Amino acid sequence: MASSSSSLRAEPRRLTLDGKRKLAPAFLNAQEIAVAVHESPNLVALMKIRLRDGTQERLHPTVAAHQFDAAFSRDGRLHAYVMSASSPQMVLVIQDLRSRQEHFFRARDSRATARCPSFSADGRRVIFSLSDVGGHQIASVNTQGGDLRPLTSSIGLNTSPACSPDGAQIAFSSSRDGTFDIYVMDADGGNVRRLTRSPGLDTRPTWSPDGRRIAFTSNRDGRYQIYIMNADGSDQRRLRNHPGRDDYAAWYPDSGQILFVSEVAGKCDLLALDAG
Amino acid sequence: MLSVGSFPTRDCQGMTRRTFVQAASALPFAWQLAGQPAAASTAARARSVLLIWLGGGPSHLDLFDPKPRAPVEFRGPFSTIATRSAGVRFTELLPKLAACSNHFSLIRTNINYNGGHRPAGSIALTGSTAPDGGEDTGGAPGRYPPHFGSILARHRGAGQLPSFVSLARGPIGDGVGPVFGFGGGAWGRNYDPFMMQCAEDGRVDLPELRLLDGLTPARLADRRMLLQELSRLDRLAERSHVRQWRDLHERAFGLLASPAARRAFDLSQEPARLREAYGQSSFGQSCLLGRRLVEAGVPFVQVNWSQYVEVFYPFSDYGWDTHADNFGLLADWHGPLLDHVMATLLDDLDVRGLLRTTLVVCMGEFGRTPRINSIGSRDHWHPCYFSLWAGGGVQPGRVIGESDARGEHPATEPITPAMVGATILDLAGVSSAARAQFNVLERGRVIDGLL
Structure with missing residues (x-):
């Protein structure tokens, strides 16, 4: 679990120029991404961006509620996202991209919140963070939004789950030992191991396509930056040393590149960088 | 633009x-009525007041008053960081403000008398409760005393520019209705603020016109x-x-x-x-517009973080009412935005020499429950919260007051809304005698240690 602040050497490629606030990009496929964009004073909308030419369009043009935290199954058939409701509650939406049929998961408490969905490797379940009666835990539902199964039941907060490509493990962020660090557990919630031990915030883990590395966000050096480590927590390295804020890493599905949101001087844009 | x-x-x-x-x-138009300057005015240390209003109730424990040694059901997941002020720590969500804490002072013992957004907002902005109970008990608009900005506008009298400007998409409040105490109150609508809207691209609209x-x-x-x-x-x-x-x-x-x-x-x-x-962001550009307005001589500018207190209701604009997912929202959204914009504003004011003559106050109507709720978030908490003060005669780099070990109550003297109002107005040149002449904030007094 040795940690290093040495940066990987690379120059980022800028994918957007609009500067709007952005959250949590996710790949639909190798050519397209979805990202939550602060579109207007009272709307965060999921935008679909074509990487080749940067063209953007609303992913859900008829949805008037705030939408964010997009996820896609590996076969590209299913899409999950979080949508605001007419209360503090945030609802998990699971959509079949071919039939456009939608299923919803609404938690018990009227204030409860689903965040950060991620599909299991076989696309049969959606793993997400759920703040409901019982605390802030990781749980999963089937693709119809039913059969809720808790995966954690710890003190502190558990969030940002990410399924490993082979489906065997889930990486997540937890404050069970004090501040947010990265942990992994087996797909059934057992065998929890701690991967990071930084004094600050380590969160939003995401697996490389080959399952050998995990990228995550950390402010251990004073600013939010992207870090990469081996899947066992070893060789933790900063992606780059940047004066602004780098956050929300997503691995390209077909290359060793990482897409992330970079904020500098108040402008948020999407950048891509070789993970080395 | x-x-x-x-x-x-x-x-x-x-x-x-x-x-x-x-x-x-x-x-x-609060500026258009030529208010008669009060006989008993004092020299203003603050030529202008810039109130940054964080409607919805920002969590004091997760921002400016962390309690890392509190039990796990209170302390939250964020670590603490050192600031430029010796012995003072913020949470890790505020690195830029921590780096410029020498520009401002912090109060950690603000209190309010109501746990509902609208009445608490009115009380925090006027320093008084409504004689008819206010918004949540069937009270009528216009029963609260005037907003601090309305008082200053009347005291200063007419000018070329409005004397009291509020920057928001519309009347501030929640999904139920507006905060009654946002303007002239018992003095009437003529003392309401002049409303302006500033979009995230810096475009300025005047909805009243x-x-x-x-x-x-x-x-x-x-x-x-x-x-x-x-x-x-x-x-x-x-x-x-x-x-x-x-x-x-x-x-x-x-x-x-x-x-x-x-x-x-x-x-x-x-x-x-x-x-x-x-x-x-609308908040960021509004702060820049606020700086321009005080630079042009507007006596009182209120920059509203959002129109609504709610975060992600379908109509809402990311207020601070984080009943659900408080920690995720603060880490993703509210913390970085507040940190960046406030640090930029304070630096900009300082570089221009405006901080000396501009009183900046940043606060909401209350804080959030120190005990984490059953769904892993925080609810309303009015017995103890924070406010940030800079410029205009405030001594920077201080912490006024101390909350108890769990951040539930003041361990030292509580700072009341009337004290907040009296201090703002005193620094802006509205003396206690002038306030008495207006029949406002008569029970308020200047906060010890801040000046």
């Missing part, structure tokens, strides 16, 4: 003749065209309203025709680099 009359609202689908007249007669659709600042600068426009509108207005309407709008047109006013409203005159530094 300045747009007049293009502001759409939920309840205004089009300007009928009737609504046209109503809008005209309801214009609340939406009836002037199609007029550009360039056209307004032409006096002959202005009079033609007034005559045209006179013919449209009902005769009984004409004089009142005309008086109000001559002043409004006068404002917009004034090069000084148009310059103050126009963010395109700022260097692109500075506009970008404030960030591409």
